[in-house]
Amino acid sequence: MLKEGLRFSHIGIPTKSRENLPIYLEACKVHLNDFNDEPFAVEWLNFEEGSPFPEILQKQAHVAYVCDDLQEAMKGYKVLVEPFEAGENLTCAFIEADGLGIELMQFTK
Numbered sequence: 001m002l003k004e005g006l007r008f009s010h011i012g013i014p015t016k017s018r019e020n021l022p023i024y025l026e027a028c029k030v031h032l033n034d035f036n037d038e039p040f041a042v043e044w045l046n047f048e049e050g051s052p053f054p055e056i057l058q059k060q061a062h063v064a065y066v067c068d069d070l071q072e073a074m075k076g077y078k079v080l081v082e083p084f085e086a087g088e089n090l091t092c093a094f095i096e097a098d099g100l101g102i103e104l105m106q107f108t109k
Contacts, residue, residue, distance in 0.1 A: 010035035062101035
């Protein structure tokens with residue numbers, strides 16, 4: 001059963017084979033697409049050398065969930081990336097659960 005307060009958002013898959021991904025996040029040194037434009041909510045991530053993101057996120061797929069309370073959803077898990085502003089009214093963080101990277105997303109008003 002899915003943890004209370006979580007709703008599936010997307011799956012992020014690191015790749016080196018996709019070029020010309022339309023979004024570039026300079027602080028993260030990653031090129032990506034908008035998963036909202038994909039029929040199966042796939043986010044392709046092409047990390048540049050020197051990206052500050054942990055290796056687990058650069059090498060393995062992650063699953064992303066929207067949550068009601070980011071701090072509550074993070075409790076009890078190893079934090080890979082502390083909460084950060086990922087866009088207008090959006091805060092994200094990454095945790096590790098059972099060896100898998102999990103992205104938690106909280107929209108604010």
